[in-house]
Amino acid sequence: MTLTASDLADLTLWRRHLHAMPEVSGEEHETAAEVVRFLETTEPDVIVTGLGGTGVAAVFSGHAPGPTVMFRAELDGLPIAEISDLPYRSQIAGKGHMCGHDGHMATLGALALAFRRRRPARGRVVLLFQPAEENGAGAAAVLADAKFKPLTPDFSFALHNMPGIALGRSWIKDGPANCASSGLMIRLTGKTAHASMPETGISPAPAIATLIPAFAALAKGTLDDGDLTLATVTHVTIGEAAFGIAPGDGEIWVTLRTVSDDQMAALKEKAERMAREAAEAHGLGVTFRYHDEFGHCRNDAEAAAMIRRAIAAEELPFEDGKAFRASEDFGRFGTVSKSAMFFLGSGENHPALHNPDYDFPDALIEIGARIFLRIAEDLLG
Numbered sequence: 001m002t003l004t005a006s007d008l009a010d011l012t013l014w015r016r017h018l019h020a021m022p023e024v025s026g027e028e029h030e031t032a033a034e035v036v037r038f039l040e041t042t043e044p045d046v047i048v049t050g051l052g053g054t055g056v057a058a059v060f061s062g063h064a065p066g067p068t069v070m071f072r073a074e075l076d077g078l079p080i081a082e083i084s085d086l087p088y089r090s091q092i093a094g095k096g097h098m099c100g101h102d103g104h105m106a107t108l109g110a111l112a113l114a115f116r117r118r119r120p121a122r123g124r125v126v127l128l129f130q131p132a133e134e135n136g137a138g139a140a141a142v143l144a145d146a147k148f149k150p151l152t153p154d155f156s157f158a159l160h161n162m163p164g165i166a167l168g169r170s171w172i173k174d175g176p177a178n179c180a181s182s183g184l185m186i187r188l189t190g191k192t193a194h195a196s197m198p199e200t201g202i203s204p205a206p207a208i209a210t211l212i213p214a215f216a217a218l219a220k221g222t223l224d225d226g227d228l229t230l231a232t233v234t235h236v237t238i239g240e241a242a243f244g245i246a247p248g249d250g251e252i253w254v255t256l257r258t259v260s261d262d263q264m265a266a267l268k269e270k271a272e273r274m275a276r277e278a279a280e281a282h283g284l285g286v287t288f289r290y291h292d293e294f295g296h297c298r299n300d301a302e303a304a305a306m307i308r309r310a311i312a313a314e315e316l317p318f319e320d321g322k323a324f325r326a327s328e329d330f331g332r333f334g335t336v337s338k339s340a341m342f343f344l345g346s347g348e349n350h351p352a353l354h355n356p357d358y359d360f361p362d363a364l365i366e367i368g369a370r371i372f373l374r375i376a377e378d379l380l381g
């Protein structure tokens with residue numbers, strides 16, 4: 001299955017069109033509509049919309065029974081204003097495709113063009129355009145959606161473009177690939193007072209002052225040893241911006257990070273216990289809320305071996321990669337299928353992901369598509 005020069009020219013234009021119209025997690029309505037418009041021209045057997053919110057899937061079925069192989073891209077951009085002179089820079093104020101998800105969508109677009117010409121011999125391919133990856137909600141929402149049940153894959157694959165690695169070079173790793181992380185919002189409630197009589201109120205300040213270094217001190221371990229633990233304080237508020245009021249409440253936000261889901265459960269328990277003890281010691285009420293929860297992302301050995309084989313068969317450069325501290329919600333698909341993802345280099349000196357001048361290198365569309373198509377051919381003929 002090969003892509004023509006005119007396919008690649010069309011896909012580059014489409015990638016740039018998507019780049020100019022970023023939408024943030026959970027709000028990808030125009031992007032999803034644009035994906036559906038594109039997919040309709042490739043004549044899949046089924047298009048499913050509204051998956052886990054705005055998600056879209058296209059199904060290309062073979063004639064004989066066989067496994068379901070899913071490839072995943074993400075629909076969402078970021079609330080980051082793009083700094084760029086590119087002719088196709090973001091047209092939406094304060095929002096940008098600064099993680100390269102526009103390029104991941106174009107890569108799956110390439111697969112749709114290829115399967116339009118030739119269906120897999122057996123089984124079926126599902127191309128999933130998932131919403132809300134950046135806040136960790138999307139994959140879980142897709143999996144919880146009854147419309148996804150009939151599409152449940154046997155194998156799932158994804159790639160992420162990665163600056164710092166040579167352009168077009170792949171990194172693949174067995175086992176843990178990305179960390180689990182959870183945003184813990186701790187709310188402490190006391191009692192306001194006149195600033196002249198703070199002793200008549202209950203301020204959250206002393207508790208927060210002890211918790212900030214206590215959370216920092218939880219940091220330990222390394223990724224390579226599989227025991228990395230981080231509790232990073234990202235935001236703190238105390239009372240109101242006023243001089244006349246002694247504060248009566250406050251919040252401390254902590255991002256918890258571990259290599260595995262089990263370690264995350266233990267770290268959550270520990271962080272909550274520390275906050276409860278600090279609250280009790282100072283006579284405060286305490287409540288907890290979690291946001292941006294990502295499960296660990298772990299590559300199945302069999303699925304990772306398929307990626308390696310496909311890259312080798314395409315005679316593309318690759319090496320054994322390292323795990324990343326950052327989180328990736330693709331790992332959730334590992335709960336229902338043999339799943340693996342790999343990283344595709346965007347260039348050693350390319351701006352980092354989430355930088356305001358990030359732009360997905362168009363050359364990766366073809367490379368990513370060739371690897372995915374080879375995997376599909378190996379599994380489905």
Ligand SMILES: [Zn+2]
Nearest residue numbers: 099134353354
């Ligand atoms: Zn991102």
Ligand SMILES: [Zn+2]
Nearest residue numbers: 099100101160
């Ligand atoms: Zn991303």
